[in-house]
Amino acid sequence: MRILEWSEAHAVHVPEIDEEHQQVFRLCGDLQRALMAGTATAGVQSIVDDLVIHAAHHFSHEEREMRTTGYPLYAWHHRQHHTARSRVRLLVRRIRRGDRDAVLELLDFLPAWLNDHIRLADRMLGAYLRNHQRELASGARVVAWRTL
Ligand SMILES: [Fe+2]
Ligand SMILES: [Fe+2]
Numbered sequence: 001m002r003i004l005e006w007s008e009a010h011a012v013h014v015p016e017i018d019e020e021h022q023q024v025f026r027l028c029g030d031l032q033r034a035l036m037a038g039t040a041t042a043g044v045q046s047i048v049d050d051l052v053i054h055a056a057h058h059f060s061h062e063e064r065e066m067r068t069t070g071y072p073l074y075a076w077h078h079r080q081h082h083t084a085r086s087r088v089r090l091l092v093r094r095i096r097r098g099d100r101d102a103v104l105e106l107l108d109f110l111p112a113w114l115n116d117h118i119r120l121a122d123r124m125l126g127a128y129l130r131n132h133q134r135e136l137a138s139g140a141r142v143v144a145w146r147t148l
Helices: 015-036 041-069 074-096 100-146
Strands: none
Touching (some): 015 041, 015 100, 041 074, 041 100, 074 100
């Protein structure tokens, strides 16, 4: 199984979000390497735990950004996160019971899901957030000129 890696095609050009995506892809790679190296179950589970924590943190981060900036496609984007969360939660439950096949299913699912989701939904969000940031900055400049 070839695990997808983060590439420029996944860049949303919002540094914190890009870093979080890179980290999640990196952990998927670590998990695959651990499986291939025959790492003991406890070692595999600790990477899975790390992966789940980073993914959960990342989804919450994007959702917070969407809410605070009034992103109009919040419901659509959130639904996609919800689908991934539910799938990952079920797989993690099986992994905690020692089911190695569920680790393979997680590796089959998550990087491919991320690839599709980032390339469309997250890139749209990235463009919106950058635009929002620019508007805030130009609003601040107008206020500064008026107070001159
Ligand atoms: Fe997202
Ligand atoms: Fe994302």
